[in-house]
Amino acid sequence: MNMKPLAFLLALAASAVAADPALTIYNRDFAVLRDTVPLELKAGLNDVRFAGVTAQVEADSVILRDPTGKVPLQVLEQNYRNDPVSQELLLSLFEGKTLDFVRHEPQKPDGVVAGKIVRSGYVPGGENVQPIIEVDGKLQFSLPGEPRFPALGDDTQLKPTLSWKLNAAAPAKLDTELAYITGGLTWEASYNIVAPEANDVIDLVGWITMKNESGAAFANAKIKLMAGNVNKVQPKREAADFAVAMAAAPGAAPEPAVTEKAFDEYHLYTLQNKTTLRDKETKQVEFIRASGVQAARLFIYDPIMKESAWHLGETIGDNAEYGVVSSEKVAVYREFKNSEAHYTW
Numbered sequence: 001m002n003m004k005p006l007a008f009l010l011a012l013a014a015s016a017v018a019a020d021p022a023l024t025i026y027n028r029d030f031a032v033l034r035d036t037v038p039l040e041l042k043a044g045l046n047d048v049r050f051a052g053v054t055a056q057v058e059a060d061s062v063i064l065r066d067p068t069g070k071v072p073l074q075v076l077e078q079n080y081r082n083d084p085v086s087q088e089l090l091l092s093l094f095e096g097k098t099l100d101f102v103r104h105e106p107q108k109p110d111g112v113v114a115g116k117i118v119r120s121g122y123v124p125g126g127e128n129v130q131p132i133i134e135v136d137g138k139l140q141f142s143l144p145g146e147p148r149f150p151a152l153g154d155d156t157q158l159k160p161t162l163s164w165k166l167n168a169a170a171p172a173k174l175d176t177e178l179a180y181i182t183g184g185l186t187w188e189a190s191y192n193i194v195a196p197e198a199n200d201v202i203d204l205v206g207w208i209t210m211k212n213e214s215g216a217a218f219a220n221a222k223i224k225l226m227a228g229n230v231n232k233v234q235p236k237r238e239a240a241d242f243a244v245a246m247a248a249a250p251g252a253a254p255e256p257a258v259t260e261k262a263f264d265e266y267h268l269y270t271l272q273n274k275t276t277l278r279d280k281e282t283k284q285v286e287f288i289r290a291s292g293v294q295a296a297r298l299f300i301y302d303p304i305m306k307e308s309a310w311h312l313g314e315t316i317g318d319n320a321e322y323g324v325v326s327s328e329k330v331a332v333y334r335e336f337k338n339s340e341a342h343y344t345w
Contacts, residue, residue, distance in 0.1 A: 019175075020274060022222040023185070025210060031185035033218075034314035035178045037064065041168040045076075048166055050130075051159040055082055055215025064164060065176045078163035088128055090149050091120035099132075101145030115144050160215060184214030187225050195295070195334060202295045202334060206288035208269070210277060217278045225269040295336035302331070 022034040037050050059080040060283060066073055083089060095117045121131035130141045160176075187210045194203040208225065212218075219309045269287075277283055 009219060009289060014303055016043050020170045020220045020222060021218045022224075023218060023277070024224045024226055024268075025185050027187065027188045027228050029186050030183050031214075033180055036176075037104045037176045037178045039166075039176050040173045041071075041166065041171060043168055043170050045250040046168060047066070047163065047164045049161055049163045050178065051161045053080075053160050053162050053180070053216060054182040055160045056184070057082075057160065057162070059183040061179075061181040062162065064176055068176055069175075071174050072169065073176070074167040075164055076167055079163045080160070081163070082160040083124070087147065088122040089118060091117055091131060091147065092151070094121035095120050100148045102148060103145040111145075113144050130176055139214055182214050184212065186211050193334070199298050200294060202293050202336065205286060207284045208271075208287050210283045210285075212277050212279055212283075215279055217276070219276050220274045222274055223271045223277070225271075227269070228266045241285060293336050295334040297337055298333040300333060302329045 019036050022285050023031050024033075024277040033054070035052060037046060037048070057080055059078075062078060064073065064075060064078075074240070098114050098116045101171075105111070105165060116134040117131070118134050118139065119129075119132040119222075121128050123129060131141070131143060133140055133144055170303050173333050187208060190207050190209055192205045192207070194205075196202075210223070210225075272286060275283065275285070
């Protein structure tokens with residue numbers, strides 16, 4: 001199957017900018033995201049920061065531009081920081097210095113002890129180790145209490161942040177479009193069938209399941225889902241082919257929650273309603289429902305199992321006899337026709 005370069009997919013996302021974020025999610029752990037960054041630039045150099053990005057940004061995919069093309073932006077420098085402030089990180093900034101630690105003891109007033117940070121225990125990009133603190137001339141491999149830090153500096157990051165150094169020929173106020181590729185977002189389709197025991201009529205419900213492990217939340221987002229093979233390298237990912245009928249019954253049926261658009265070998269599914277996708281959240285959207293579907297039962301007996309098994313019989317040296325075993329189970333299937341007449345929307 002032919003595969004298109006990912007630059008083509010970024011071009012798909014470069015439509016008119018909107019205040020709400022827009023996501024195009026692919027089948028396997030990545031997405032293209034568009035967001036709006038309001039800027040008020042002065043003539044000359046400008047330092048700009050945006051703290052609404054994910055923790056899995058592919059920094060070399062970031063694009064910041066004026067979607068109207070009226071304000072030329074010269075990006076002199078771009079930085080991505082993903083070291084949000086934490087106790088361990090702050091301790092590392094004070095290695096070799098002395099901090100106050102508040103001790104909380106049962107049935108006693110809180111006390112304060114001074115401790116020198118010999119080793120914070122913070123390992124950038126790795127697993128933290130035990131801290132080493134010097135208290136009264138002695139070393140201990142634990143914090144003597146709750147550390148108290150000075151006020152945060154201007155360069156402290158509370159969230160993953162993109163920053164730019166921009167050059168503007170003249171003062172300007174505009175809404176720029178930020179687009180980038182991020183990991184941590186997936187989607188898949190799943191189906192539930194309600195099948196009474198007494199007859200051969202079933203109800204079918206189809207769900208789109210989206211998972212967000214990106215490290216950021218997307219409020220009131222416009223979401224599209226892409227199916228098709230994508231030529232994406234470093235890291236290598238494939239988006240599996242997926243095709244599903246999303247037909248609406250005629251008459252005064254409600255508008256479908258998901259619509260499909262096919263182009264080239266890709267299928268693009270659009271959620272009609274905006275939705276909020278929180279970090280660490282699994283969200284499901286119903287995209288199809290069929291009621292009263294005739295689904296005949298089929299009982300199929302296969303005397304030979306499809307999977308082979310090792311016989312536990314005679315062996316010669318390291319060699320064992322390899323063969324198949326008989327199955328005693330009868331498989332039960334439901335067979336139905338995928339017809340427009342079944343769907344309620």
